[in-house]
Every structure is written in C-alpha cells, then in structure tokens.
Amino acid sequence: QVQLVQSGAEVKKPGASVRVSCKASGYSFTSCYIHWVRQAPGQRLEWMGWINPVNGNTRYSQKFQGRVTLTRDTSASTAYMELTSLTSEDTGLYYCARDYFGSAYNYFDPWGQGTLITVSS
Amino acid sequence: EIVMTQSPATLSVSPGERATLSCRASQSVSNSLAWYQQNPGQAPRLLIYGASTRATGIPARFGGSGSGTEFTLTISSLQSEDFAVYYCQQYSNWPLAFGGGTKVEI
DSSP, X not given: OOEXXXXXXXXXXXXXXXEEEEEEESSOGGGSOEEXXXXXXXXXXXXXXXXXXXXXXXXXXXXXXXXXXXXXXGGGTEEXXXXXXXXXXXXXXXXXXXXXXXXXOOOEEEEOOOEEEEEOO | OOOEXXXXXXXXXXXXXXXXXXXXXXXXXXXXXXXXXXXXXXXXXXXXXXXXXXXXXXXXXXXEEEETTEEEEEESSOOGGGOSEEEEEEOSSSSOEEOOOEEEEO
C-alpha cells in the first residue's frame, strides 16, 4: 500500500538546523508532489511547502521562506525537509504528505506518521 | 492570506447521532475545500475534497457541502471511530491554509 515513513524524533538547541526524511513506498515516487505540514502544540496545521520529485522544483509558504529547504533523492524515493535557525516556536510535529492526485492539486493523502522536533536549550 | 474558521471548537454528540461541522473562509475559495479527520496520535486522513467529493475508501456517512465561503461536513450517524478532530483546508489561494479544528467527542 502507499506509505510514507518519516525519520525519528529530534531534539535540537536554538539556532540549530534539523533535517527530516520521508521515504515513500507503494507507488511511483516521481508521480506525486510531496508536501510538508507542521502541527505545533496548540496551533493549527501549517502548510510549509511542496516539492516536485520529478525536477526538484519547490514552492514554500512565505512564513518559512528562507529557513526551509525541500529536497529529494529519487533513487531512494525519499524527500527531505531542512529547517534552519530553530527557535522554541519551531517545536512540533512535522508531517510529509503526498499530493492526492499528483501535481499540486494541493490536498493530501496519505500522510507520514509525523516527526517530533523539540527545540530546547 | 485566507483565514479558515471552524465552529464549534468542540461538539458533543452520542453514537448514532448526526454531527454537523462548519468551516468559513475569510474570502471565497470556490469549491477548493478539503476535510481531514485526525484521531489521537495519528496523522490526518483525507475525507473530502472539492468541498463534496469523498476520498477513496471514505464511508458514505461522511458528506460535504458548500461553496464560496461557507462549508459543512456532516456525519450522518456517528460511529465510535468517528470521535476525532476534523480540519478543513482551502487550496484556492497561496498559502494553503487549515482551520483550527473541531473536536467531536462523546
């Protein structure tokens, strides 16, 4: 079945960077955009950006522009999200999710299991 | 930037009853509206897209309606597995945006 499996939880200090991986299986990795969504404690879900696995093209939310970088490794069917200059406000669950129909239809299913990022000194 | 507002924040219902959840957009999103269900400790799951089209495998008791700025998710007869948090999401404009969620509880 279609599945996205994310890397494990991380604890980072303020100012550090973090990279989360998202390995896809059960479908052709290059057929569907991958989105990233954040769920901070007590906050609503926030869309961060998407990557087109075919060519690596990306689109980012202005809120995260300049701090987030989405990349992919097609040979490993894996997408990556790197977030820099971390602060305590970046603490939360980070999800990757597949674009439902493929090319930036911009609604998502399935989702990865989530990766908890904790930023603390 | 479009702001999505969901109401109520919490909805208390009994199994077998009907639940009606609302989502309002700060400006028109046409029918570019999706609904998700999130059970505790799990990732969200797509229920509805295009305001009213059920995603693959979603039971017929889930129904979506509305267009423009006002949308509704109806669960016709609540089952035990339906007690969860529900989010709406607009995909008409950038940035994509979610509502704050409605928790459906017993």
